[in-house]
Amino acid sequence: MPAKGAPILDRQAPVGEPRAAAGGVLVDGVRRAFGDVVALDGMSLRVRRHEVVAVVGPSGCGKSTLLELVCGLQRPDSGRVEGEPAVLMPQRDLLLPWSSALDNAALPLRLRGVGRTEARERARPLFAQLGLEGFEGARPHELSGGMRQRVAFLRTLLSGKPLLALDEPFASLDALTRAQMQEWLAGALAREPRSVLLVTHDVEEAVVLADRVVVMSPRPGRAVGEIEVGLPRPRKRTDPAAVALRERALELLR
Ligand SMILES: Nc1ncnc2c1ncn2[C@@H]1O[C@H](COP(=O)(O)OP(=O)(O)OP(=O)(O)O)[C@@H](O)[C@H]1O
Numbered sequence: 462m463p464a465k466g467a468p469i470l471d472r473q474a475p476v477g478e479p480r481a482a483a484g485g486v487l488v489d490g491v492r493r494a495f496g497d498v499v500a501l502d503g504m505s506l507r508v509r510r511h512e513v514v515a516v517v518g519p520s521g522c523g524k525s526t527l528l529e530l531v532c533g534l535q536r537p538d539s540g541r542v543e544g545e546p547a548v549l550m551p552q553r554d555l556l557l558p559w560s561s562a563l564d565n566a567a568l569p570l571r572l573r574g575v576g577r578t579e580a581r582e583r584a585r586p587l588f589a590q591l592g593l594e595g596f597e598g599a600r601p602h603e604l605s606g607g608m609r610q611r612v613a614f615l616r617t618l619l620s621g622k623p624l625l626a627l628d629e630p631f632a633s634l635d636a637l638t639r640a641q642m643q644e645w646l647a648g649a650l651a652r653e654p655r656s657v658l659l660v661t662h663d664v665e666e667a668v669v670l671a672d673r674v675v676v677m678s679p680r681p682g683r684a685v686g687e688i689e690v691g692l693p694r695p696r697k698r699t700d701p702a703a704v705a706l707r708e709r710a711l712e713l714l715r
């Protein structure tokens with residue numbers, strides 16, 4: 462899987478959306494309940510411009526809810542959410558079943574008014590980079606779960622929004638492909654930085670990719686710990702310093 466090449470992240474500014482002056486995103490004292498179920502309470506977190514922040518926490522602690530709040534798909538009951546326009550890569554891939562993989566990936570370009578041919582030509586080179594070459598014309602049901610996840614990931618990148626909210630983006634990939642995708646994303650962000658809020662259950666992934674790791678409590682979720690990663694890039698998951706940080710994150714989760 463080649464990691465180098467032409468610009469990959471489509472950074473064209475979105476039309477007609479407000480931009481936070483300082484960039485990034487601020488979540489401040491947020492509460493969000495669904496009836497009696499309080500998903501988040503007192504949740505605060507900051508992603509600075511071009512910073513990669515990973516969020517780890519037990520199942521059901523409100524991580525997906527947090528990302529939807531950041532992307533403006535939900536509103537908090539109280540507290541503040543402010544920031545750059547953000548795009549969500551949801552936990553389930555939600556590809557359009559009637560469209561080809563290529564057209565699914567290119568959809569955000571089409572929604573921005575790019576013509577069909579040009580949108581396809583811009584999305585096509587990314588297929589080879591993510592090991593999807595030859596499957597451009599396949600419908601989602603003809604793809605494996607891991608392939609669908611990569612198409613959904615491409616679609617998220619091509620949205621051109623300054624903040625990426627990724628909900629377990631590599632969870633359904635086998636270990637080898639997952640490591641390749643992490644490496645690819647790290648390389649792409651090194652060349653063309655973006656603000657990223659990454660939800661993952663994989664503390665190793667968090668330490669390999671993030672500048673900071675935020676650890677959440679069980680529901681109602683709030684940030685209970687934070688680890689500054691600060692390791693030079695490119696990172697090696699076997700680096701003793703990375704292993705030590707992973708252990709610290711796991712301790713905070715216990
Ligand atoms: N639309 C909704 N309606 C009702 N309850 C909801 C809704 N969305 C989330 N919840 C509840 O809020 C809580 C947090 O859900 P959320 O999906 O944010 O957790 P999560 O941390 O992403 O979990 P997981 O790690 O399993 O993906 C859960 O108890 C869930 O049942």
Ligand SMILES: [Mg+2]
Binds near residue numbers: 524525526552
């Ligand atoms: Mg979730």
